Amino acid sequence: xxxxxxxxQTPSGQPVPDSSLKELSFHHASDGKPLATPWQVxxxxxxxxxxxxxxxxxxxxxxxxxxxxxxxxxxxxxxxxIGVELNRKRAVASCLNLNTIAHRHSSFNQGWHRRxxxxxxxxxxxxxxxxAVGLEVNSVAVLVLDPARPRNSRTHGLDEMQPSLVSVxxxxxxxxxxxxxxxxxVLDLSPRLTENLREDVESIxxxxxxxxxxxxxxxxxxxxxxxxxxxxxxxxxxxNVTKRFVRxxxxxxxxxxxxxxxxxxxxxxxxxxxxxxxxxxxILDAALVxxxxxxxxxxxxxxxxxDVRWAESSPRRPRIHHNGPLKxxxxxxxxxxxxxxxxxxxxxxxxNMDAIVSAALSNDISAMTIRCGVDADLQPRLQGSIxxxxxxxxxxxxxxxxKHTGSNHLLLCVQYPENSNL
Ligand SMILES: C[S@@+](CC[C@H](N)C(=O)[O-])C[C@H]1O[C@@H](n2cnc3c(N)ncnc32)[C@H](O)[C@@H]1O
Numbered sequence: 001x002x003x004x005x006x007x008x009q010t011p012s013g014q015p016v017p018d019s020s021l022k023e024l025s026f027h028h029a030s031d032g033k034p035l036a037t038p039w040q041v042x043x044x045x046x047x048x049x050x051x052x053x054x055x056x057x058x059x060x061x062x063x064x065x066x067x068x069x070x071x072x073x074x075x076x077x078x079x080x081x082i083g084v085e086l087n088r089k090r091a092v093a094s095c096l097n098l099n100t101i102a103h104r105h106s107s108f109n110q111g112w113h114r115r116x117x118x119x120x121x122x123x124x125x126x127x128x129x130x131x132a133v134g135l136e137v138n139s140v141a142v143l144v145l146d147p148a149r150p151r152n153s154r155t156h157g158l159d160e161m162q163p164s165l166v167s168v169x170x171x172x173x174x175x176x177x178x179x180x181x182x183x184x185x186v187l188d189l190s191p192r193l194t195e196n197l198r199e200d201v202e203s204i205x206x207x208x209x210x211x212x213x214x215x216x217x218x219x220x221x222x223x224x225x226x227x228x229x230x231x232x233x234x235x236x237x238x239x240n241v242t243k244r245f246v247r248x249x250x251x252x253x254x255x256x257x258x259x260x261x262x263x264x265x266x267x268x269x270x271x272x273x274x275x276x277x278x279x280x281x282x283i284l285d286a287a288l289v290x291x292x293x294x295x296x297x298x299x300x301x302x303x304x305x306x307d308v309r310w311a312e313s314s315p316r317r318p319r320i321h322h323n324g325p326l327k328x329x330x331x332x333x334x335x336x337x338x339x340x341x342x343x344x345x346x347x348x349x350x351x352n353m354d355a356i357v358s359a360a361l362s363n364d365i366s367a368m369t370i371r372c373g374v375d376a377d378l379q380p381r382l383q384g385s386i387x388x389x390x391x392x393x394x395x396x397x398x399x400x401x402x403k404h405t406g407s408n409h410l411l412l413c414v415q416y417p418e419n420s421n422l
Pocket of ligand 1: 032035036037062063064065066067068069070084085086087090121122123124146147148149162163
């Protein structure tokens, strides 16, 4: 085990621009870059953490990697960072990145930064780490953990996490400062954890702190993908909020869209039988659906008479049919929403392009996007043909084309509001 003082470390290699904010560069070592948290994600979490009333003490990250998330938390909370990292080169990179962020906050070698330390060693050896860095019992305000996982994992099993949740909780429990709501812990877990594995994580937490509050948080940077999954525990859980979905702004510093579920919600999902003219079709953010928060969100977006039917489409393009429009058709969780103006009984292929475009023209359409699964080779050819044929014609409405599941029926949907391109 080796104690590293951040301000005493000198860079050996070139830092690499962050994927979410190019003007900021970080050091990585031993192929640590893919493991590192993008700065936009790290800052969003850190900003969120400042909203809690935390006990006094340090921020401890016992598998800190390149230290990016740790630097975001410590600089926002203005608390000393204690990082532990098994790989010595990465531990040095953590020091350098803490220095970068301290400079960014004009606090290099002052306040939180002056008292921050990184240990190159095993993050589960709490007693020796505590005596090396001078930590007493109840002196950790927040424990954060982003365990290493095999990159090609199929199961995302809890036993693959390094270090394991149990070993970290066992080691650090006496050092965690407890609020009325228990200790404050943020776990950064695999975004692919199944519901069963999430329950297993909850059971482990319960075995250490029975009855403690827990808020699962899904984070998506767009494209229908869940990029991050966290469990916020105890003093940093939001009371009565079991699930939160955060759609990060497409650019750094923009506004994020957050949806929270306050109680458990069991929505039933009737499946779509047949598609009809004039009904509404909405393609939803796949990441919101994956988080399990979509049903609660739809209750806010649709009247109770909406009679939602779920098209059995690919998980990449979840689609609902409903009566009546969404309250906010341009909400960030909506990929496309519109009304069926035509149902065409033809397969989507090159031979039928003229018939499809002619239907679009007779429905006053100026632009139409294909929004259903088509072979990757074929898709640009079909879309290109639609674009060329509709260009310079007199249509005034924007539309999308989707396919009814289980039949050849193509649904031509005019986007809302109908005159959006006038
Ligand atoms: C996913 S990375 C953390 C990335 C970090 N959150 C960031 O923002 O850069 C996990 C790290 O845990 C480290 N690790 C694994 N087992 C450990 C242990 N027992 N003690 C300390 N670090 C460990 C790995 O070397 C790896 O760098």
